[in-house]
Amino acid sequence: MTAPPADLPLDLPDAQLPGVLGAALAGLYTGQPRLPARPGGRAAGLAALHAWTGAGYRERNHLSGNVSRLSMYLRHGMIGIREVAAHARHVLRGRERDEFLRQLTWGEFFRLVLRQEGARVLDNLEEPKYPAHWTDALPDDVRAARTDLPCVDAWVTHLIRDGWLHNHERLWFAAYLIHWRGVHWRAGYAFFREHLLDGDIASNALSWQWVASTFSNKPYFMNQENIERFSGGRWCRTCTANCPFRGSYEELEARLFSGHLPRQSPASPGGGNPHRAEPAQEAEPAPIQPTGPTSPRVVWVHGDGLSVTDPALSACPDAPALFVFDRPFLSGVPIAFPRLAFMYQGVRDIAAARRAPTHARVGAVAGELAAFARAYGAGELHVTRNFTPEFTRILAGVRAAHPDLRVVVHEPERLTSYDGPVRRFFGFWKKVEREVLQGAPSPDAPRRGHR
Numbered sequence: 001m002t003a004p005p006a007d008l009p010l011d012l013p014d015a016q017l018p019g020v021l022g023a024a025l026a027g028l029y030t031g032q033p034r035l036p037a038r039p040g041g042r043a044a045g046l047a048a049l050h051a052w053t054g055a056g057y058r059e060r061n062h063l064s065g066n067v068s069r070l071s072m073y074l075r076h077g078m079i080g081i082r083e084v085a086a087h088a089r090h091v092l093r094g095r096e097r098d099e100f101l102r103q104l105t106w107g108e109f110f111r112l113v114l115r116q117e118g119a120r121v122l123d124n125l126e127e128p129k130y131p132a133h134w135t136d137a138l139p140d141d142v143r144a145a146r147t148d149l150p151c152v153d154a155w156v157t158h159l160i161r162d163g164w165l166h167n168h169e170r171l172w173f174a175a176y177l178i179h180w181r182g183v184h185w186r187a188g189y190a191f192f193r194e195h196l197l198d199g200d201i202a203s204n205a206l207s208w209q210w211v212a213s214t215f216s217n218k219p220y221f222m223n224q225e226n227i228e229r230f231s232g233g234r235w236c237r238t239c240t241a242n243c244p245f246r247g248s249y250e251e252l253e254a255r256l257f258s259g260h261l262p263r264q265s266p267a268s269p270g271g272g273n274p275h276r277a278e279p280a281q282e283a284e285p286a287p288i289q290p291t292g293p294t295s296p297r298v299v300w301v302h303g304d305g306l307s308v309t310d311p312a313l314s315a316c317p318d319a320p321a322l323f324v325f326d327r328p329f330l331s332g333v334p335i336a337f338p339r340l341a342f343m344y345q346g347v348r349d350i351a352a353a354r355r356a357p358t359h360a361r362v363g364a365v366a367g368e369l370a371a372f373a374r375a376y377g378a379g380e381l382h383v384t385r386n387f388t389p390e391f392t393r394i395l396a397g398v399r400a401a402h403p404d405l406r407v408v409v410h411e412p413e414r415l416t417s418y419d420g421p422v423r424r425f426f427g428f429w430k431k432v433e434r435e436v437l438q439g440a441p442s443p444d445a446p447r448r449g450h451r
């Protein structure tokens with residue numbers, strides 16, 4: 001194991017970012033070093049938020065609908081769920097306003113399921129509701145966007161190029177992979193995690209499970225008519241492929257779920273559950289050079305809180321802060337470079353906005369944090385909670401590496417105050433609807449239906 005490099009510079013202009021960050025993170029990402037399709041950071045997130053008028057959100061299920069594309073900023077805490085909700089309440093009215101706030105609440109719901117279930121969200125939460133015979137690995141033709149189905153190939157191409165897909169494209173792709181190709185949802189989850197700028201455990205794994213029917217009462221699937229309607233005919237009009245989606249819902253249901261699922265091409269070996277991989281052994285952290293005076297407190301900044309408004313950072317404006325690219329995790333889990341660059345841009349904005357030192361390093365997070373606290377002579381480590389299994393593992397590692405360090409955990413921002421058990425979104429929504437909408441729903445608001 002080579003020693004981790006010293007601190008990453010936090011003043012890299014975008015033009016130098018792929019080269020310098022690419023070299024510092026060599027071996028820890030997939031694809032070529034390049035900038036993300038949308039810039040990361042709080043400034044970019046706020047600009048995107050304020051530029052979004054929401055007009056036409058009513059058509060959100062259509063690919064042409066005016067969805068916000070804020071998910072990557074929300075996922076990394078670059079903008080807060082409450083400020084997004086406040087903006088929506090300000091710019092939207094009636095049904096559109098309610099619909100947007102309900103969608104925003106799906107994210108909170110999934111995070112609460114993750115908090116409740118922990119690492120179990122990476123395995124089937126329930127039995128599939130049909131006789132499923134899934135293979136483990138993503139087929140090569142899917143990964144290469146060479147399925148001969150123009151729509152599927154476009155979804156894969158957009159995913160890799162933009163790091164983002166419309167919700168309906170995500171649903172269609174997930175249904176195609178699981179139900180038509182007979183691939184376990186976990187392979188799709190890993191493919192999305194590799195490329196999505198908004199990829200997280202909660203919304204990603206649980207949405208895949210929702211499609212697969214291991215976290216819902218029935219599998220989600222679509223037909224060609226549905227794709228044509230909501231895509232405005234984009235691919236179907238000129239398509240000459242032997243379309244596997246053609247047919248009525250009844251016909252497709254009989255074909256997909258009553259017998260064995262078709263296998264179109266052999267799957268490549270691999271698969272498994274990379275989140276479960278044991279972290280590789282990591283060398284001792286390289287020496288840390290404090291860039292300020294000693295401090296009683298230091299802050300751990302992680303990928304869910306990449307903004308100066310993060311609760312731990314807000315509580316400790318004068319404390320040195322550390323962000324770590326998690327070398328053992330990234331060594332075992334493929335993540336495309338743009339996502340790492342997106343996160344770097346978030347840390348860079350934090351560094352620019354604070355008067356206290358902010359560092360970014362590459363290494364094993366627990367050891368880096370313990371060494372960082374020692375280098376600054378700190379007795380307290382402040383951090384904002386996230387609900388991932390890694391968070392608990394890393395804090396246990398910090399306590400083992402530095403038993404004298406007091407860990408102070410700040411609570412993350414929430415949209416709702418609900419703290420009970422969660423099971424299905426509809427039941428959750430009924431409990432929080434009035435709080436989220438700040439009153440009764442609009443008379444024309446949707447009651448249930450398509451997610």
Ligand SMILES: Cc1cc2nc3c(=O)[nH]c(=O)nc-3n(C[C@H](O)[C@H](O)[C@H](O)COP(=O)(O)OP(=O)(O)OC[C@H]3O[C@@H](n4cnc5c(N)ncnc54)[C@H](O)[C@@H]3O)c2cc1C
Pocket residue numbers: 060067068069070071072074075103104105106107108110165166167168170171174192196198199200201203204205207208211451
């Ligand atoms: C298979 C699959 C995997 C997914 N993986 C992720 C993921 O890793 N990360 C992620 O943030 N979303 C994920 N989603 C949910 C959803 O597709 C995206 O949040 C949404 O498309 C983001 O675009 P937007 O910001 O324009 O959404 P908008 O419609 O503008 O919604 C605003 C915000 O509400 C939240 N939201 C909206 N719809 C959903 C939803 N169905 N589930 C959860 N949150 C929602 C997001 O934070 C989003 O930014 C996944 C959906 C599917 C079907």
